[in-house]
Amino acid sequence: QVQLVESGGGLVQAGGSLRLSCGASGLTFARYAMGWFRQAPGKEREFVAGISWSGASSYYSDSVKGRFTISRDNAKKSVYLQMNSLKPEDTAAYFCAAAEGGIVVPTTTIDYWGQGTQVTVSS
Numbered sequence: 682q683v684q685l686v687e688s689g690g691g692l693v694q695a696g697g698s699l700r701l702s703c704g705a706s707g708l709t710f711a712r713y714a715m716g717w718f719r720q721a722p723g724k725e726r727e728f729v730a731g732i733s734w735s736g737a738s739s740y741y742s743d744s745v746k747g748r749f750t751i752s753r754d755n756a757k758k759s760v761y762l763q764m765n766s767l768k769p770e771d772t773a774a775y776f777c778a779a780a781e782g783g784i785v786v787p788t789t790t791i792d793y794w795g796q797g798t799q800v801t802v803s804s
Contacts, residue, residue, distance in 0.1 A: 731785030
């Protein structure tokens, strides 16, 4: 059974940093593109960042480009999201996502989702 488990969320002041981690089990991790999505209260889930199965390519939403960095370690079956210069509007539940092959972009059909980790940015 596939599991994606996020960690690293929390409360941080505006301008601060957090690093989210997502550990995968039950799948051949290196065959999957990975991504991060987020959902704020009362809003739809939105794409944040995606990375190819090899880690060679990445893609970001305009709202986080230049502030967030996605990376992966296939040996550890993990994907990470380094979030710098955080803003109150980044407050949301952040979800790890896996899709077989290619790279995760906003229109990718996701095969597996994590349960989410809460990020709260205070002003």
